[in-house]
Amino acid sequence: MMLKKETMSEAKRRRLIRENLRSYSLLLPNLILFLGFSVYPVLWTLKYVFYRYGGYGASVPKFVGLENLIRVFGDEIYWKAVKNTFVYAGAKILFVIPISFFLALLLNQKRKGNGLFQSIIFVPTIMSSAVMGLVFYLLFNVYNGQVNQYLMEWGIISQPVNWLGKQNAMKTLVITAVWGGIGNYMVYFIAGLQQISQDALESAKIDGANRIQTLWYITVPMLGPILKIILMLSITAAFSDMNSVMVLTEGGPTNATMVMALYGYQFFFPISAGTFITPQYGYGAAVSTVSALIAGIVTVVYLIASRKLDDVY
Numbered sequence: 001m002m003l004k005k006e007t008m009s010e011a012k013r014r015r016l017i018r019e020n021l022r023s024y025s026l027l028l029p030n031l032i033l034f035l036g037f038s039v040y041p042v043l044w045t046l047k048y049v050f051y052r053y054g055g056y057g058a059s060v061p062k063f064v065g066l067e068n069l070i071r072v073f074g075d076e077i078y079w080k081a082v083k084n085t086f087v088y089a090g091a092k093i094l095f096v097i098p099i100s101f102f103l104a105l106l107l108n109q110k111r112k113g114n115g116l117f118q119s120i121i122f123v124p125t126i127m128s129s130a131v132m133g134l135v136f137y138l139l140f141n142v143y144n145g146q147v148n149q150y151l152m153e154w155g156i157i158s159q160p161v162n163w164l165g166k167q168n169a170m171k172t173l174v175i176t177a178v179w180g181g182i183g184n185y186m187v188y189f190i191a192g193l194q195q196i197s198q199d200a201l202e203s204a205k206i207d208g209a210n211r212i213q214t215l216w217y218i219t220v221p222m223l224g225p226i227l228k229i230i231l232m233l234s235i236t237a238a239f240s241d242m243n244s245v246m247v248l249t250e251g252g253p254t255n256a257t258m259v260m261a262l263y264g265y266q267f268f269f270p271i272s273a274g275t276f277i278t279p280q281y282g283y284g285a286a287v288s289t290v291s292a293l294i295a296g297i298v299t300v301v302y303l304i305a306s307r308k309l310d311d312v313y
Contacts, residue, residue, distance in 0.1 A: 133247030
């Protein structure tokens with residue numbers, strides 16, 4: 001009897017091992033890709049933070065300790081880029097969230113043609129950010145751009161405005177970012193609105209609440225979980241956005257629109273308007289690491305603050 005129990009236990013153990021091997025074999029391709037394209041690049045970057053290195057064939061990596069990090073903390077252009085990143089992210093979130101929410105409220109209603117309008121507004125989300133930047137570069141061109149042309153025809157301005165100049169470049173970038181982002185967040189808001197119980201809305205209506213009161217005291221609080229996700233996505237997207245900046249202004253003029261992601265990028269792949277002729281992998285790794293830490297700190301602060309949204313439930 002004891003031998004039979006041991007045999008059954010052994011068979012069960014073997015079956016469990018086979019099932020685990022099958023599961024791990026399915027996960028193995030994704031694990032290999034994750035290690036190769038996520039973990040390894042991060043380790044590579046962290047390694048070269050402590051080296052002076054100009055790229056393959058340019059020089060032999062030389063260990064310099066904390067020299068690159070010390071240089072980062074004394075780099076005025078980098079900290080200007082940090083400031084610009086916060087301004088850009090704050091302005092983008094300030095406009096894109098309310099506009100997306102308003103469009104979601106408007107297009108969530110059962111009206112003919114709303115599906116078409118949702119698709120049109122969502123189209124910029126699936127466009128390449130480089131193509132989007134090029135389109136807005138042509139639109140906001142000083143002399144041949146359609147924006148200046150229409151504003152002058154309507155009598156709003158008397159002479160062309162340099163939308164990509166030092167005074168207006170950041171505003172143009174924010175407009176581009178808002179146009180490209182509202183469709184994505186609108187879809188999230190619509191998904192959240194469709195999850196709200198109609199009984200709660202009907203109860204508020206029976207109790208005499210008007211539309212504004214229902215919106216503020218019922219709809220907005222019940223959108224807490226989806227709003228938390230939307231804010232998280234918008235923050236991370238704003239801190240990593242650089243393609244439209246690179247196409248529109250290349251961080252200029254005079255670094256007025258330089259952002260953290262682009263500043264680190266140009267040390268690996270020098271851009272035409274940059275001041276760097278040869279790559280500086282070591283310093284670029286240090287800049288990218290400090291930028292990641294800043295973004296991580298902002299994310300942690302947000303996650304701590306966003307716990308208040310959970311108190312609604």
